[in-house]
Amino acid sequence: MDFDLKTLDLAGAAAEKCDALVLLVGESFRPGKDPLSRLAADALKAGDLEPKAGKLLQAYRSAGIAAPRLILAGAGDGSAKKVHAAVHAAVAGLRASRARRLVICLPAGADDAVLRAVVAATAEASYVYIATKSKPEGRELQRVTIAVADADRYKAGFGVAKATASGIEFARELGNLPPNVATPARLGDEARKLAKAHGFRCEVLGPKEIGKIGMGSFLAVGQGSEQPSRFIVLQYQGAAAGEPPLVLVGKGITFDSGGISIKPSQEMDEMKFDMGGAASVLGTFRAIGELRPALNVVALIPACENMPDGKSFKPGDIVTSLSGQTIEILNTDAEGRLILCDALTYAQRFKPSAVIDVATLTGACLVALGSVRSGLFATDDGLAQALLDAGDAALDPCWRMPLDDEYADGLKSNFADVANVGGRAGGAVNAAKFLQRFAGNYPWAHLDIAGTAWKGGAAKGSTGRPVGLLVQFLLGQQRLAPSKTGRAAKPSRTKRG
Numbered sequence: 177m178d179f180d181l182k183t184l185d186l187a188g189a190a191a192e193k194c195d196a197l198v199l200l201v202g203e204s205f206r207p208g209k210d211p212l213s214r215l216a217a218d219a220l221k222a223g224d225l226e227p228k229a230g231k232l233l234q235a236y237r238s239a240g241i242a243a244p245r246l247i248l249a250g251a252g253d254g255s256a257k258k259v260h261a262a263v264h265a266a267v268a269g270l271r272a273s274r275a276r277r278l279v280i281c282l283p284a285g286a287d288d289a290v291l292r293a294v295v296a297a298t299a300e301a302s303y304v305y306i307a308t309k310s311k312p313e314g315r316e317l318q319r320v321t322i323a324v325a326d327a328d329r330y331k332a333g334f335g336v337a338k339a340t341a342s343g344i345e346f347a348r349e350l351g352n353l354p355p356n357v358a359t360p361a362r363l364g365d366e367a368r369k370l371a372k373a374h375g376f377r378c379e380v381l382g383p384k385e386i387g388k389i390g391m392g393s394f395l396a397v398g399q400g401s402e403q404p405s406r407f408i409v410l411q412y413q414g415a416a417a418g419e420p421p422l423v424l425v426g427k428g429i430t431f432d433s434g435g436i437s438i439k440p441s442q443e444m445d446e447m448k449f450d451m452g453g454a455a456s457v458l459g460t461f462r463a464i465g466e467l468r469p470a471l472n473v474v475a476l477i478p479a480c481e482n483m484p485d486g487k488s489f490k491p492g493d494i495v496t497s498l499s500g501q502t503i504e505i506l507n508t509d510a511e512g513r514l515i516l517c518d519a520l521t522y523a524q525r526f527k528p529s530a531v532i533d534v535a536t537l538t539g540a541c542l543v544a545l546g547s548v549r550s551g552l553f554a555t556d557d558g559l560a561q562a563l564l565d566a567g568d569a570a571l572d573p574c575w576r577m578p579l580d581d582e583y584a585d586g587l588k589s590n591f592a593d594v595a596n597v598g599g600r601a602g603g604a605v606n607a608a609k610f611l612q613r614f615a616g617n618y619p620w621a622h623l624d625i626a627g628t629a630w631k632g633g634a635a636k637g638s639t640g641r642p643v644g645l646l647v648q649f650l651l652g653q654q655r656l657a658p659s660k661t662g663r664a665a666k667p668s669r670t671k672r673g
């Protein structure tokens with residue numbers, strides 16, 4: 177989809193040739209003398225339009241309005257969150273129509289966060305999956321013009337909004353692909369393609385190399401699959417070569433059957449989304465490839481399939497991780513932590529300024545937080561706060577969870593240094609405590625996106641989360657990154673330690 181930005185007042189928007197025009201009407205809407213304003217003011221007065229977010233009034237061939245379809249959308253207090261809900265409702269309402277060109281008027285005085293919300297909501301509501309349909313239908317919307325008071329004023333924010341939306345879409349599309357298509361090898365190919373398009377360094381390692389490096393834990397998870405495992409390393413250099421990078425680690429289980437500890441068959445298809453962490457890291461790289469922030473960023477993606485087979489790893493097996501720690505496998509369905517732990521150890525070689533792993537790690541996190549907020553675990557308060565703030569700003573929120581040592585008690589093993597599962601209680605925290613053993617001497621955060629990476633039921637599909645959070649976080653790190661002339665001591669810079 178193409179977005180563009182155009183300087184247009186409401187009179188100009190009313191005259192703009194397009195298939196549908198969306199006017200956001202918030203509580204602070206002040207009508208002018210143009211036909212659009214008058215229509216909205218009349219509708220408000222008559223009680224046919226409520227400024228509450230999500231309320232819509234649709235009109236057809238209204239006098240003085242060039243667009244055949246007009247949608248007045250209540251935008252509440254005009255906050256980014258309310259505007260997102262309004263635009264989402266308006267664009268979703270258009271999906272049945274064949275509208276190809278859409279104009280959305282940004283409310284007067286909107287800031288960059290509101291602009292981002294408009295672009296994100298439009299992209300989110302108009303996305304249609306077609307990759308494996310025999311008749312590609314439904315992707316009618318092609319061009320969306322955002323009408324603003326002053327296009328120059330919004331230019332930078334618009335670039336961020338578009339790049340973020342394209343990163344989210346990329347992650348959604350990869351996540352939605354079936355597991356016989358989105359294999360570990362395909363993830364490697366996608367990484368290579370991104371690298372070529374944006375000039376990243378890229379390495380994609382196979383099982384032999386993974387074994388040679390010593391990632392015995394990661395290797396064990398994929399050994400029951402016909403699909404060979406891949407370890408993907410992507411490097412974006414936007415700052416001086418010596419500048420310590422931020423490392424993003426994404427769980428890339430392209431299908432999680434549970435392995436020998438096999439899952440029940442109900443909804444097992446949804447375990448194709450178990451590579452949502454990997455997809456979001458790749459989507460984030462697509463966005464930073466377009467935005468080119470002044471930062472160094474590394475992506476590490478262990479990708480494999482968790483399958484039952486004669487060659488599978490099994491309960492009771494003991495594997496040796498890259499860190500040297502031995503791990504007793506008590507449940508082969510707790511596989512995410514087994515691939516992430518080796519990537520966390522590998523991350524140490526980049527001497528990173530921080531490492532953030534992203535994983536659909538535990539059903540327990542879904543139980544704890546539902547699908548509203550991702551679970552955030554962090555060893556560093558500054559890093560945690562920066563991620564919480566980025567999530568709120570990007571409307572892709574997370575919630576901090578504890579890391580008390582007592583939560584690791586259940587991970588004791590009689591036969592290895594650690595077991596791969598603790599008790600059922602506090603499952604999301606147990607898993608984080610397991611990972612924490614492998615986080616090196618860098619600030620570390622873990623995002624458990626089990627509840628947020630995809631939706632089930634009738635709206636089944638990948639969400640692309642937490643690409644919005646990650647892009648927002650990275651851009652924030654960059655503005656305040658230390659310059660060559662010395663460390664910027666801005667207060668919101670992530671404080672480590």
Ligand code: BES
Binds near residue numbers: 509512537626
């Ligand atoms: N990929 C799953 C986590 C998951 C399950 C995410 C359901 C979203 C919905 C993960 O690999 C897993 O199976 N975790 C187990 C851990 C348990 C065996 C300790 C779980 O959550 O049940």
Ligand code: MN
Binds near residue numbers: 434508509510511512
């Ligand atoms: Mn599992």
Ligand code: ZN
Binds near residue numbers: 429450511512536537
């Ligand atoms: Zn899994």
